[in-house]
Amino acid sequence: MPETIVERKPRPRDRVWIRLSGGRFFAIPEAAATHCVLGVALSDEDIDHLDRLDQYVRGHDKAMRMLGARARSRREIESALRTLGIIDAVRKGIVEALEGAGLIDDARFAREFVSVRKETRRVGPHRLRQDLSRLGLNRVVVDRALASYGAEEQEVLARALVERTVRSGVVDENVVRRVVALLKRKGFDYAVVNRVAYDLARKMRSSPRGDADNLPDEW
Numbered sequence: 001m002p003e004t005i006v007e008r009k010p011r012p013r014d015r016v017w018i019r020l021s022g023g024r025f026f027a028i029p030e031a032a033a034t035h036c037v038l039g040v041a042l043s044d045e046d047i048d049h050l051d052r053l054d055q056y057v058r059g060h061d062k063a064m065r066m067l068g069a070r071a072r073s074r075r076e077i078e079s080a081l082r083t084l085g086i087i088d089a090v091r092k093g094i095v096e097a098l099e100g101a102g103l104i105d106d107a108r109f110a111r112e113f114v115s116v117r118k119e120t121r122r123v124g125p126h127r128l129r130q131d132l133s134r135l136g137l138n139r140v141v142v143d144r145a146l147a148s149y150g151a152e153e154q155e156v157l158a159r160a161l162v163e164r165t166v167r168s169g170v171v172d173e174n175v176v177r178r179v180v181a182l183l184k185r186k187g188f189d190y191a192v193v194n195r196v197a198y199d200l201a202r203k204m205r206s207s208p209r210g211d212a213d214n215l216p217d218e219w
Contacts, residue, residue, distance in 0.1 A: 005042065060094050060097075125154070166179065176204070
């Protein structure tokens, strides 16, 4: 049995709220509601069209709120829309529209992510690669974002992190091992970790094994 429109109300942001005789309701763009007048009977195809418009509005609003908080990867937006119950075709349309407007750009997102995280959290490329992969960035995009993050820059950040961690305390073997564990968790290259650890170990004042003259080649 066809349903009819029993209520129609204007809403903010050029939206129209429509309620059907069966109890369902939709919020759609005003421009798409020209023929949605009270008493009009709707076919199943008409109702399906209203549902897709409603999903697009809800999904687009959700994506814009997310992007308003911070930049997002394509997969983050897709995942949120899927959780919201947006069907595949509508979800694809929303994401493609946002990409076309430059609001979703995985390459830019990856570059900015690397720049911010390595400065604010002092993390190495291996940790950044894991984080970006979890956010859905593909390998090519990640490789390009990390291309300029070389050993020299890593070493500067790693040494700054060690100085902040150790400060003026006594350096012994336990301290060196804790520093090594920290730098590995932070995702720095092993070669960088070993250089920083070796230099720190040379400052050891004492060691149960006889001081800094008997250091391992690799930590």
